[in-house]
Amino acid sequence: MIREFGFDDVLFLLLAARWTILLTLAAMAIGGAVALVVAILRIVPFRPANWLAIGYINLVQGTPILGQLFIFFFGFSVFGWNVGAWTAAVTTFSIYASAYLAEIWRGGLQSVPKTQWESSAALGLNYLQRLRYVIIPQAVRINIPPTVGFLVQLVKNTSLASVIGFVELSRAGQMLNNATFAPMAVYLTVAAIYFVICFSLSRASQRLEGRIHVAR
């Protein structure tokens, strides 16, 4: 039975968008925590740590998300672990976010002038204290725009989770399209919801940026 695309369907899409947002937030939180560690390993004056970080970043950036999704969703069942769509998606997107954010944040950390390292060292701060109290706070502001830029990509890329049956915004759109055969109405609504999420993110980042003091 084919039915009309109506208000209930818009509501259905909005509810599905929750999963897009939740998946993005989870990937951002877990991936962000890992990224911070990887970014620091990438810049510490200890070569093996740098190589480890570079290797990790290249491995993740050099493989497609789709492949990673399949590996976590199907691959683990070979070992007898049954991984659900949510777990596989969160794992994949966290790893994906960690590698890209690590590389973005490394750039931010390195763009803080060397003289800031020196003047904090001259006051007796140890390496981690310099990072924590002097370098990272300044890198944060530099990093806001590219981080939000990546976050916007992440929101849209979570649509890939639909291929392992995770019902987020895109998957919900496909399902509605099958029921209503109204692709224009369905996918324009889907696109509009993605747009609202991403546009709000960009606006929020501009606000945040204006509030932080940094060397000009």
Next chain:
Amino acid sequence: MSLVELDGVHKRFGNLEVLSDVNLSVEEGEIVAIIGRSGSGKSTMLRCINGLEPVQQGRITVDGTEVTTAKADLNDLRQRVGMVFQSYNLFPHLSVERNVTLALKVVRKTPLAEARDIARETIAKVGLADKLNAYPDELSGGQQQRVAIARSLAMGPKVMLFDEITSALDPELVGEVLRVLEALAADGMTMLLVTHEMKFAKTVGNRVVFMHHGRVHEAGDARETLEQPRTPELTSFLNAVLH
């Protein structure tokens, strides 16, 4: 034993020898002006004293601690050796007060209330009591440099290193920074200053060290050395800077 001692120090950047066989000892309360052409090694020497630059040969001791061994606790030593830089290097994300309290809180674990008292006191000493809550980008160069001095001073150092701290300032702002240095001198602070302010070196300094090609080429009483240089290199240097 002297407060600061350099003994046969050699420092190389690649093949370039920046310091060769530098010997110097500074007593407590002494004010030593280090002068010389750019590239003569004067800033590098200062940076070796608090371990910002490693040396390849020789020994540096500060306040009884050897800086030049691999196991030297530099972070501990640096609490006793203040350093102020040419480009101020304040922390741009922190207010004036927090620039000064940061190391007290983080390194020395001073309770916040006490750290703030120390900060207020040292900031008042450099004449900026009304700028406690300002951010560095709201201050003039001279004011920023005075905050940088307060930031080092707050840690209660035994010796302070000043690396051309007036060189980046507009001429009309140099005076206010030099007056802070004079006040420090009057308090008996031990100071090593790399400077181009010859008049200041002569009036406030006890001793002048002239660096040339990475060596201490001539050293002696400040007034005497600057008025009657013994080597032709110092004579020609002084002629060049005084005109």
